[in-house]
Amino acid sequence: MQHPRGRMVSDMIKATEETLNVDGTQLVMVKGGSGKPLLILHDELGYPGWMTWNESFAHERTLLIPLQPGYGKTRRLDWIRTYRDLAGFYSHMVRDMKLDPIDVIGFSAGGFVAAEMAAADPRIFSKMVLVAPMGIKPEQGEIMDVFPITIRTHLRATVADPAGTPEFAKIYGGEMTPEQFEAFEDARAECARIGWEPYMHNPSLPHLLQGLKTPTLLVWGSSDRVVPGGCIDAYKRVIPAAQVATIDKVGHRPEIENSPEFERVVSRFLAA
Amino acid sequence: MKVGYFTERPVRWVPEEVILKNGAHFAVSNKYFDRERAADDYNYWIDENCYAEELGFDVVALNEHHGNPFCMGSVMNVEAAILARLTKKAHILLIGNPLPVLKHPLRMAEELAEIDLISRGRLITGWVRGAGSEQFFNNANPSYNREYFEEAHDFIVQAWTKPGPWRYEGKHFHYRHVNPWALPYQKPHPQMWIPGTLSPETVLWCAERGYPYFGLGTALSATCDLWEYYADEAQRQGYQAGSENFGYLVPAFVAETDEKAQELGKGFLFGGGQNTFARPEHTLPPGYNSKDAIRRLSKQPQGSWLGVSGEKLKATQVEEKKQLDAEEIHRKLLPGYERAQKAHQFVIGSPKTVTEKLKTIMKVLRPGSIVVFNVQGPISNQDRQNSMRLMAKEVAPAIKEFAGTIGLVDAITRPPRQSKIQAGTKRAPVSDKGPLKELGLL
Numbered sequence: 001m002q003h004p005r006g007r008m009v010s011d012m013i014k015a016t017e018e019t020l021n022v023d024g025t026q027l028v029m030v031k032g033g034s035g036k037p038l039l040i041l042h043d044e045l046g047y048p049g050w051m052t053w054n055e056s057f058a059h060e061r062t063l064l065i066p067l068q069p070g071y072g073k074t075r076r077l078d079w080i081r082t083y084r085d086l087a088g089f090y091s092h093m094v095r096d097m098k099l100d101p102i103d104v105i106g107f108s109a110g111g112f113v114a115a116e117m118a119a120a121d122p123r124i125f126s127k128m129v130l131v132a133p134m135g136i137k138p139e140q141g142e143i144m145d146v147f148p149i150t151i152r153t154h155l156r157a158t159v160a161d162p163a164g165t166p167e168f169a170k171i172y173g174g175e176m177t178p179e180q181f182e183a184f185e186d187a188r189a190e191c192a193r194i195g196w197e198p199y200m201h202n203p204s205l206p207h208l209l210q211g212l213k214t215p216t217l218l219v220w221g222s223s224d225r226v227v228p229g230g231c232i233d234a235y236k237r238v239i240p241a242a243q244v245a246t247i248d249k250v251g252h253r254p255e256i257e258n259s260p261e262f263e264r265v266v267s268r269f270l271a272a
Numbered sequence: 273m274k275v276g277y278f279t280e281r282p283v284r285w286v287p288e289e290v291i292l293k294n295g296a297h298f299a300v301s302n303k304y305f306d307r308e309r310a311a312d313d314y315n316y317w318i319d320e321n322c323y324a325e326e327l328g329f330d331v332v333a334l335n336e337h338h339g340n341p342f343c344m345g346s347v348m349n350v351e352a353a354i355l356a357r358l359t360k361k362a363h364i365l366l367i368g369n370p371l372p373v374l375k376h377p378l379r380m381a382e383e384l385a386e387i388d389l390i391s392r393g394r395l396i397t398g399w400v401r402g403a404g405s406e407q408f409f410n411n412a413n414p415s416y417n418r419e420y421f422e423e424a425h426d427f428i429v430q431a432w433t434k435p436g437p438w439r440y441e442g443k444h445f446h447y448r449h450v451n452p453w454a455l456p457y458q459k460p461h462p463q464m465w466i467p468g469t470l471s472p473e474t475v476l477w478c479a480e481r482g483y484p485y486f487g488l489g490t491a492l493s494a495t496c497d498l499w500e501y502y503a504d505e506a507q508r509q510g511y512q513a514g515s516e517n518f519g520y521l522v523p524a525f526v527a528e529t530d531e532k533a534q535e536l537g538k539g540f541l542f543g544g545g546q547n548t549f550a551r552p553e554h555t556l557p558p559g560y561n562s563k564d565a566i567r568r569l570s571k572q573p574q575g576s577w578l579g580v581s582g583e584k585l586k587a588t589q590v591e592e593k594k595q596l597d598a599e600e601i602h603r604k605l606l607p608g609y610e611r612a613q614k615a616h617q618f619v620i621g622s623p624k625t626v627t628e629k630l631k632t633i634m635k636v637l638r639p640g641s642i643v644v645f646n647v648q649g650p651i652s653n654q655d656r657q658n659s660m661r662l663m664a665k666e667v668a669p670a671i672k673e674f675a676g677t678i679g680l681v682d683a684i685t686r687p688p689r690q691s692k693i694q695a696g697t698k699r700a701p702v703s704d705k706g707p708l709k710e711l712g713l714l
Contacts (some may be wrong), residue, residue, distance in 0.1 A: 148408050149551045176569035183565045189559030193415035 009050065011100050013058040013209075015050045022093045028073040030065040033058025039094070040065040041110030043086075044134075044146070044195070045155070046072070046187040048171045053255045056263050061103075062272075066093065070190030072183050082194055083109065083135070084202060085225040087116030094124060101126040103270055108227060108252065109134050109200065116236070119208035129266055130235065132252050134200040138230025139237070143200050146226070147192055151176075151184045160223035160251035167256040209238045216242035217269040221250035221257065243269065274682040275668045276331030276365060276643035277324035277660065278521060281317040282542070282547040283341035284650045285309045289598050291543030293603060297342040298405040300548035304341075313344060316653060318354055323657060324661040325362040327475035327664035331396070333365040333521070333643050335467075338373070338402075338409040340565055347450075349383045355620035356391035365643070365685065367521070368398030371428075372420035373410035378447055380424070381431040393457040396684075398465045398486070399425055401474070405550040407557045415559025418473070418509070420444055432461040463683060465519060465641075470498045473562055479505035480566040482689035486519040489546075489617050489645070492636050493714055495520075499637065503702045512691040513702050515640035520633060521610075524619040526626050526662040527655070536659075537620035538654055541605045542649030615713060619644075619645070623666035630671050635707050640682035644670065684688040 013067030030047060032054065038061040042048070047067055054063060070076035070084070080086050094100050104115030111133025117124055134143055146154045155172040161167045162172075176184070189238060203253050216239050220232045236242055245265040250257035286304050294300045321332045332355060336348035345351060352364050364387065374380060388395040401421050407414040423442050430440075436451030456462055468474045478485040479502040487495045499518055503536040506513035523540055527533035540546075549555075561569070612618040619629045628641065644663055646656055675681075693699055708714045 147414075147558055148553055153553070178567070181570045182563075182566055184564075185558065185570075189415050192413060192558040196413040196415070197411060 013055060015054070015058075015063070020093065020097070022089065024098055025069065025077060025089075027069070027093060028067045030067065031062065033062045034061075035059075035061045036103070037062045037099055038105065039063055039099070041090070041104065041106040041113050042068065043108035043110050044187065044191040044200075045158075045171075051167050051170070051256055051259070053259045053263055056259070057267070061201065064099075066078075066090065068190070070186065070193070072186045076190060080194060081201075082202070083112050084116045084120075086194060087113045087120065091117050091121055091124060094195075095247050100124045101174065103127045103129075105129040105131065106267065109133045109195065111135060112200065112202075112205075115205060116202065116210055118214055119205055122212055122214060125214050127215045127217070129217045129219060129269065131254065132221065132227040133218070133231060133235060134195075134227060135202060136206050136231060136234040136238070137198070137201045137203065138228045139233050140230035141228030143228070143231065144226045145199065146189070147196075149186065150180070153236060154188075155184075158252040159257055160195070160221065160225075160249060161257070165253075165257050168253070168258075170216050172254075180263060186256055206234060206238045209235075212239050213241075215269075215272075217266065218242050218244045219251060219254060219265065220244070220246050221254045221261065222246055222248050223250060224252045226252040273515075273672050273680045274330040274363070274641040274684060275664075275672065276333050276363075277321070277329040277663075278335070278367070278643045279645070279646040279656075280331035280335065280337075280342060280648060281313070281344040283310075283344055283647045285311065286341045286354075286543075288375065288543050291341070292598055292601055296548045296551040297543055298340045298409075298554055300341055301523070302339075303428055306633070310344070311430055317344065318351065318358065320653075320656065320660075321355055322358050324660060324664070325359045326397075327515075327660055328668065329362060329660075329664055331363045331365045331641065331643065332359065333367050335367050335577060336370065338406050340405065342543075344597050344693065349387060352387045352395070353364060353383075353390060356387045356394070359394070359480055361389070361394075362640075363394050363396050365396040365465060366398050367398040367465070367643075369489075370400050370406055370410075371424035372413040373402040373406045373421070374416045374424075375410070375412060377424035377427045377445055378431060378452065379448065381428045381592075382452050382454045384428075385432065385452065385456045388456040388458055388462050391457075393462075394455070395458070395462040396465055397462045398467055400467055401548060401560075403555070404557050404560055406555040407560060407597065413559075414557035416444060417560050418562070422477070429461065432456055444530075461587065463687070467521070467682065469495055471565065472498065472501060475502050476505055478502065478688075479517075480509060482506070482509070482511065482517070484517050484519055484640070484683045484688060485639070486521060486643075487639075488521050489523055490617060493632065493705060493708055495637055496602055496705050496708075498702050500701065503699060506695055507697075507699045509689075510692060510695075511689045512693040514686070514691060514700075515638050515688045515702075516683040516688050516690075518637065518639045519641035519643065519683075520637050520639040521643040521645055522617070522619050522630070522633065523647075524626060524630070524659075524663065525647045525703065526621070526659045526667060528622065528658075528662070530621045530625055533621045533625075535656050536619065536651055537647060538602075539647040539649030539651045540618060540620075541602065544601065545605065545608075545648065547608075553675065559561030614711075616711075622699075626663070627667050627670045630667065631674050632707050632711070634671065635678065635704060636673060636682060637703055638678070638680055640686075 020027045067073045110131035112135030247254045256261045334348045336345040337343040441448040465484040503513040525537040
């Protein structure tokens with residue numbers, strides 16, 4: 001069996017889970033690969049598992065994927081009441097691990113978190129990739145309200161073509177076990193707790209991002225039903241030097257819907 | 273025993289097919305709102321509750337829902353205030369104010385104090401967490417639902433009892449100057465009866481405080497279990513729970529004959545009835561349920577709306593509902609109507625039939641109070657009032673007499689927590705499943 005990038009399965013990198021102590025909190029982190037560290041901030045539905053794109057990047061980078069507090073493995077922290085609080089917690093983690101400045105990829109709500117971290121500390125990231133980021137109210141359109149829909153509807157809305165996206169089956173293969181269902185409900189509950197109002201954005205974020213010099217790449221799928229293009233426009237307005245990579249015919253998960261193209265644009269940006 | 277009257281004050285003019293196509297009552301577009309009919313009915317519901325008092329009901333009960341033609345009571349305290357002035361004897365029971373979605377407990381403390389003052393101490397207040405759909409309607413963060421509920425309750429009790437001015441800085445609510453100049457007429461404050469649908473967390477919360485728990489048409493066997501659970505906690509708190517700790521609300525409709533009652537009672541199925549209060553995605557918003565409750569739901573072997581069963585979820589899709597017609601849906605609902613009656617969760621019939629069924633409920637659940645919930649749907653005022661009259665004049669006297677013979681006493685007559693119990697003593701049971709066995713309901 002060939003890996004899409006030509007490596008043999010026997011070369012597959014094993015991701016492990018480690019538990020870190022961040023200010024007294026036991027934070028669970030998925031770690032895999034070798035090379036310069038790369039911070040990955042998962043989306044509002046949680047870490048979906050080690051995918052093809054993770055495998056590709058892990059051959060050259062050490063992927064660090066903290067599992068958000070309240071998402072099952074890391075316990076919920078009551079004092080985190082907003083995405084900005086969560087960003088502050090992750091910033092502590094980055095400083096404690098002496099990782100700064102570090103490259104980051106943030107997905108959806110994870111992009112929101114990365115942007116909050118950059119706004120609070122412009123030197124924390126060497127490069128920032130925001131994939132379909134929430135966090136700023138779109139200039140046009142609306143961020144999909146993912147709370148008054150069932151988890152099944154939500155999951156299916158994250159990709160443009162569920163049947164044509166093989167890796168989507170790893171996230172949602174149809175029927176869910178009670179354990180999977182519970183994990184998704186944990187994620188939804190915590191996302192609602194800290195992102196309910198204002199809905200998945202922070203009105204002060206665009207003001208605090210103004211003048212950010214961190215090289216930034218905004219990635220967006222042209223068929224994204226969750227985060228509208230208006231969010232990308234809003235980020236671009238406050239970070240004018242940001243590059244934009246629009247990937248055609250994919251939805252909210254370009255990293256699994258068109259992994260080769262996602263890997264190409266992100267690798268090129270990170271390598272530059 | 274207290275016998276109370278309740279109606280959801282349904283919107284009776286919304287076309288049923290609109291509800292069916294929507295898949296639920298919640299989120300039906302308000303483009304169907306008819307101000308003239310609404311004005312008529314808001315006045316009528318006040319009159320109907322006054323009529324309930326005139327007939328001799330001890331309690332008139334109100335509730336509220338939001339964005340939902342299932343219930344016209346959107347701001348129950350407004351209706352309660354009017355009834356406080358117009359009625360003379362009946363207790364005004366609120367089942368209940370949805371504290372988490374109203375978000376302003378100081379204002380709530382003031383409103384309720386005014387109602388209690390105007391009624392000269394006839395308010396029985398109650399709190400609910402609000403249905404799932406209400407969290408969306410009011411944009412109340414469902415992940416904080418229980419925290420809002422508990423903090424708002426604790427604050428209101430303080431606002432009623434602790435001389436001001438004082439400052440309050442809680443987790444979710446903040447007030448610089450708490451010093452309401454409307455305090456309850458009843459001292460230290462009105463009783464609180466907590467309605468619910470058998471959330472163990474809420475049952476426990478009530479037992480810890482000695483608040484009567486009011487089952488809202490809940491399945492009898494499960495209700496027995498939860499009431500014993502209440503009584504266990506009551507014992508830990510040092511008191512013996514009794515009928516004063518429990519109330520039961522039951523959909524009930526009476527007519528001169530069983531046949532007539534059965535026909536009109538089908539109004540309970542209007543628009544799909546209580547089962548279509550809100551669509552699945554609006555019923556349990558994220559974080560609304562405790563982790564334990566989510567675990568219980570996710571392990572239901574038959575699956576549930578939750579997405580565990582794709583088939584069940586598919587069946588609830590709006591698009592598919594659009595293909596069904598009202599008659600077909602009614603046909604499908606009829607077996608449920610019969611099952612609910614067999615289970616005594618709908619009590620419908622002649623005065624004799626209804627009396628016997630209510631007696632069975634009383635034997636099993638031993639509630640100190642029973643509130644009868646009048647029919648839904650486009651049933652005429654005349655038929656509604658006929659049911660009320662038969663209930664008040666023929667059924668209520670019989671069940672009250674029966675209550676006396678089996679020792680059921682309500683919370684007004686015998687406030688909870690009076691009967692102390694020593695640690696290590698065997699407590700008395702608070703329910704009796706015996707009759708359920710005889711009826712094949714176990």
